[in-house]
Amino acid sequence: MSSKVMVNTALCKGCALCVAACPKKLIELDKSKLNAKGYHAAICADEAACTACAICAILCPDSAITIAKEG
Numbered sequence: 271m272s273s274k275v276m277v278n279t280a281l282c283k284g285c286a287l288c289v290a291a292c293p294k295k296l297i298e299l300d301k302s303k304l305n306a307k308g309y310h311a312a313i314c315a316d317e318a319a320c321t322a323c324a325i326c327a328i329l330c331p332d333s334a335i336t337i338a339k340e341g
Contacts, residue, residue: 273321273339274317275314275337276337277335279334282305282335284312286299286312289312293323294320296314297312298313311334312326322337
């Protein structure tokens, strides 16, 4: 089973709580671009390695992250 980490970049404020929380260290801030609010939004660097534990989504204070499990 694979998963997809979806970040609503409009809501993400780049707080990096998800970066610190990811047990596999797959979440990082996208330093190549800014969102409309001027923040570096979170991205999943390797979705194939994601286990869909959803810790990133649970800890996100702005509910900017959702996990879709793909079978």
